[in-house]
Amino acid sequence: MKHPQTLIAGILALAVTAAGASAAVAAPADPRAVDRSPALASRSLAALAEPIGLEIGVAVAADQLGADRKYTKLVAGQFSTVTPENAMKWESVEPQQGVFDWAAGDALVASAEANGQLVRGHTLVWHSQLPDWLSPDGVSSDFSPEELREILREHVITQVTHYKGDIWHWDVVNEALNEDGTPRVSVWSEAYRALGLDPLGYIADAFRWAHEADPEAKLYYNDYNLEFTGPKSNAAHALAQDLLADGVPIDGMGFQGHLSTQYGFPDLEANLDRFADLGLEVALTEVDVRTAVAPRKNHEGEWTSTPATAEGFAAQREYWVGTLEACLAVPACVSYTVWGLADSNSWIPGVFPGEGAALLWDDHLNAKPQLADLREVLATSDAAPRVR
Template identity: 50%
Template sequence: MKQLRRRSTLVATGAAAALLLIPAAVAFANGSGGSDTSLRALGSKQGLRIGTAVDAARLGGDKGYTDIVAGQFSTVTAENAMKWESVEPSRGVYDWTAADQLVRFARQHGQAVRGHTLMWHNQLPSWLTTGVANGSISDAQLRDILHRHVTDEVTHFKGKVWQWDVVNEVFANSWETPQADGLNADDFWIKHLGSGIVGDVFRWAHKADPKALLMYNDYNITGEDGTNAKFQAVYDFVRNLREQGVPIDGIGEQGHLDTQYGFDAQRYQADLQAFGDLGLKVAVTEADVRTFVDNPTDQVPTDSLAQYAQPYEFSELLKGCELVKQCISFTVWGVYDGDSWIPGTFGGEGYGLLYDVNLKPKTAYSTLQQDLRLAAGAPRHTNG
């Protein structure tokens, strides 16, 4: 309860200040503000890239969406276009169309690209999961197929992708079954190929593109679930990989928050710093702050305090990154609430992003704008 009271006080203070900046945010969105007020321009003044996950299918056809992506962000992540089911829907037949479109867009607008993701248990092509389930793909064959997939995808985008989320979400949460090393014993890849596959995938990706930054990406690894157990498991595992010479360059902390839970911003920053102290770069890769809403279409918060909590927690995520010199990018998981993954995943929740369902900037946007403006010129970051 003490933590929640502290949060409420700081929320009110931070949100009150943020409200003063709404006119500036609206002015930019309407094209009347200077480009130096964009998130990407303000972040560049401290060497920090500000990014978003992008639905490649909306680029070009949705002007409002496209203008925000181009104008506000200096790095883009393929929300789905680089996932395995998208790039190889049929075995041995690649479709790079959507992913290539995003890469071209990024080059045209001076943006770096985050590749997402090479090894994950979700959004796998049905030919792969069916083959494993019915035994027509053995574990030995599965390893070879994964090796080929990683090599082919990284090679296709060689020199075009700044960071890769190489391995995604293989560690156990508090409600899952951990192995002795903290990996999720029920994860598709760990179950079939064992713990050693993690290091192998990093080696394969590095061989395919030695200049790309290679990240391990996960959620709840900076204490968001109220415990540091998952952080410690990832920290120990990655430290061992580094000692073995595995080419892992950084940690992606996803940053998915929910206003109904407490958020220990000090522990979050300390955990980011601990990863940085291992010699790793860190990045906030999938930030959003969800809350309960009236319906998935309008996404109006049902609790008035949530309108203060959402920008406050976004601000704490960004400031924690700003205060860790190894933090090289801060990415929001989606452009606006009308195209967010949240309502379809968390029943009754939404309102998680910087722009509302009508593509209008919210208080969270102007709060981040203020945070970036205040830190402008601080020589704390390098882009890697």
């Protein structure tokens, strides 16, 4: 396992009451905890990454873009790419069969164009966040296997055609593998299985349909826990090899990068490297780093967005640095996207109770020390230009 080259010393002390109440951040002992260079602090992540050719992105909540002035300003000013957090998922785009709602996605594209940003489309094919008319649970459906395949084809072609020329990268297929490397059971895998086809055959079809609709868009497979070497990342590597061997137009692999400090830092650089060795682009697509957070005082079962321990906070900062350094170390890593702007709009607390504080800005959209860490990594990097 390759640990980050830059180790963060003297992390902020966190004071936690004996009763386990909310932790408070003490005065920073480490000069890195505060960006002391006005010139560096005033430069955006995108501007610092530009000389390397690395795109720095953020997942955007459609309801906050334009509605929250500070949120909108940070999204426009700090990042060179944006990803719709939910606005381009199936339940949002096609809430009724054959009835498409492009409003939220179009608004994000218009904002990106106005601010000179690229758009990562997310996501065309997934087992989750499907409309009820299609599948209430991501597995079952009232449609026949033949009908499901045609519904999939129509949806992919219609959506990619609508955004033709507007999307830089598409996450064509999302999370098709289990942790043990076997195909995830989904409405798509079971339809193809019932047709006597490879249960992962829908992946190749989706890539071909997407390429047919927009030959210029870069097409990615996207999944979590590919950062660690193991059955899942091995299966994803074999899948990529098979797709390439069959002439499927796949351009890249998306490593989501949802990390937790309760687990060791992954051998990320090595895994980025081995996919890049196949001739693919690689990208970190959904980075956040969660840790245990302190309980909310006098509110049983509720949590703050404050790390519960100094050790957890220190690990968060180290993991943020490590993810960016791993990407910079691999020239085929062309994009680094954080999954949400601030802790106040993170998905983590709703899925992992007792964990959080996972992003670069806090609940009040104040920058956290992790942001200064990433700025310093970019400002001091001698990474090779990106290979596209």
